[in-house]
Amino acid sequence: MRKEETGSPGHVESLVTDPKRVAERRGQILRAAVKLFSEKGYYTTTIQQIAKEAGVSIGLIYQYFGDKDDILFLSLKLVIETYEHEIPPRLEGIEHPVERLCVALWAYCTIIDGLREATVLAYRFTKSLRADRRDLIKEGEFRTNRLLENCVRACIDGGFMRPVNEYMLVYQYVMFCHAWALKHWAFQGRYTPGQYVAEGIRILVEPFLTKKGLAALAALRRRTADFTHE
Amino acid sequence: MRKEETGSPGHVESLVTDPKRVAERRGQILRAAVKLFSEKGYYTTTIQQIAKEAGVSIGLIYQYFGDKDDILFLSLKLVIETYEHEIPPRLEGIEHPVERLCVALWAYCTIIDGLREATVLAYRFTKSLRADRRDLIKEGEFRTNRLLENCVRACIDGGFMRPVNEYMLVYQYVMFCHAWALKHWAFQGRYTPGQYVAEGIRILVEPFLTKKGLAALAALRRRTADFTHE
């Protein structure tokens, strides 16, 4: 009679079995949901509105999601996994650790720039998820953090950065990137994303670089003109 | 959907006229509201629950607040003003700019530590306020930021800190303090608030200090044992 809390927390049941169709429809509905959740918040967005925005019927939504919590969960998962999946390709082919770190920050900030509202959404409504799912979202964030952590460690190991509290430094980087979304009203108009990252590197990377590291950073800057090539 | 926006955005109507009684009752109700909003979120907390927690009737709440949005607004205002009002007394009598900056960070973090859930609340539900009131909350945050900004400027002006992008640095300080609440699950168990601030100073203050500034910081550390004197 009661809805069973079935299986693993990350699993979302669909009444439709064809995986390709499930992926398509879920994508279609999630795009609408992320848009509306971002604009109006989770609780003030109705299923009705999501259906209308996605151009489907109410009933269809319930063929692909178990309940509204499922939609929020997959929305946030989508956002969190975008970070995780889009940063690595941007680092491909880049060898130098300092360069990798700077490009990672740049990549993270630009990805967030494209998902600004959705990033704020994750901050606002992750807590609204069922506890077990909240943890899955946090794990996703953790894996993204690890990408930055690896960059920092490579810098230190290569002698480009002096030993620092990596854990803390990585969290400064994370907060710096997230701030582009969270405090956008404070940076908007003042900085382009490129300038924002350039300033961030000056404050959060440069001070920790060794001579070797600074040389690499200078070279990078010469090539990229401060990431302001938008 | 939204009720007529009457009068000035910050004004909250009360049917009761005696200002002392208004202040008392509102305080009583807001304490309950902040507690519940922090625990369960704004939308999942009901007026019934607030009334019960505050030990008053439902009707009474509507004698002191116009609607639920009023309660949220004054709850967030209460939180934001706590920062603004509690930092300055903690700086009183402290003269040295470097010391003032470090103590300001320390003060901000400990105040947030006492309002951890409420700080997260502000991040989550400021956007749920009517737009004009949202701006008032942001202004409150701005005024708090200015306190840090003044500390940074004094350091630079006194030659204790080399010239940096003040604006960016202050925001990084703000994010650092807020992160103690926002990412508490990541720091909890790893750092005490004192250790957290000490590490923050190492990463976000020390690199920008001049020789003079470093000497001051060393003196401070000798006296305070890294803020770990909890």
Next chain:
Amino acid sequence: MRKEETGSPGHVESLVTDPKRVAERRGQILRAAVKLFSEKGYYTTTIQQIAKEAGVSIGLIYQYFGDKDDILFLSLKLVIETYEHEIPPRLEGIEHPVERLCVALWAYCTIIDGLREATVLAYRFTKSLRADRRDLIKEGEFRTNRLLENCVRACIDGGFMRPVNEYMLVYQYVMFCHAWALKHWAFQGRYTPGQYVAEGIRILVEPFLTKKGLAALAALRRRTADFTHE
């Protein structure tokens, strides 16, 4: 988040505390519910309709009942307890065991006649209750059966009825009385309740009476003219 299955199965929560008001409002709502459930069945009756029939708002119903199942449960309990409570007063002052048995059957049938639709309701929807509550309803029926059982036993103990399988005989009596409601279309127009009971006594009581018992029955009949004094 989920509704707690609280306390004893027979308890129905009310948000209103004043017991007198609760009794009044519940009575008002239950009368409407029993009427509609009887006419249209449980599932096809909406809360909306109950509210309208009772002349109250939808919300009010949920101040006095937890959910629709609660309304069904108390409706059926009301019906089942009517039998249990109304038969004993009808037996008051009657001493002779045979007379008590006959009057008990007569009382049960007339009570059912006044609750014909509701009796059918109990047959139809007791199974729709949560299992623990279903058992409570059955217990109520059991207690009513016991009233008849006591009458039969007194007849046997007094030597007015020859030894029989009491348990089975009582169930024949029960089915006989219920049949007045369950098969009303088959008896309607053919028999008045009085005639129905008189025929029932002829078939289900008379054959088991001893000489002493038959004498008592004859005396009773002389006085009551076959229960046809409606």
Next chain:
Amino acid sequence: MRKEETGSPGHVESLVTDPKRVAERRGQILRAAVKLFSEKGYYTTTIQQIAKEAGVSIGLIYQYFGDKDDILFLSLKLVIETYEHEIPPRLEGIEHPVERLCVALWAYCTIIDGLREATVLAYRFTKSLRADRRDLIKEGEFRTNRLLENCVRACIDGGFMRPVNEYMLVYQYVMFCHAWALKHWAFQGRYTPGQYVAEGIRILVEPFLTKKGLAALAALRRRTADFTHE
């Protein structure tokens, strides 16, 4: 609310024309429906569940039934006709009227024992049918009753039973048989079907038999050991 009542009340439209295929498919679907309706009730069973249980698609069901009411109607008809069709073969070759009556009761009870849940189903949801169809179901029950009536009449006509109110007695027989399903929780564990019928005959048949009738019953009992030969 109700769909147009088209054509004769007993007619159920099918989009498929081949009668053999219709009979097969309907049987397949009805078996699933009766099972689920019996277990969970009519309203709480969905077409989806019936389709799954029957191993067919949802769409297929609508090729063989007009709507859900059709399925209920044919389900109940199936049950009611089982009684009607299975009793006569069980009486074949039995000549003596008293024996025929007893075997008829025994047959009816054992058939009901095999359809216990379905019998309860008929009691619960016949009223949920459209009125005209409800009458058809009642007619089916009537025809079954007539089988018993014929047995009683033969007993009386043959001088094996003294004159009684046949109509009432037959209904008491019917209720007795139905009670095996309706009050199964009261008899379960106490009696086997055989014992139940034996006790019923003692209470509902024996008292009305003449000397001749009693002799026949005694003979029958000697042969069958009280129907307890399960």
Next chain:
DNA sequence: AATGAATGAGTGTTCATTCAT
């Protein structure tokens, strides 16, 4: 000033039914 019973618009969700394939 204070109460809390009463209201009803609005929500998430279900499920009989349809129809393109």
Next chain:
DNA sequence: TATGAATGAACACTCATTCAT
């Protein structure tokens, strides 16, 4: 014939707000 994805009206239930006392 047979499928099952798609539909949307209808439902149970919630909760901010009102108002008689």
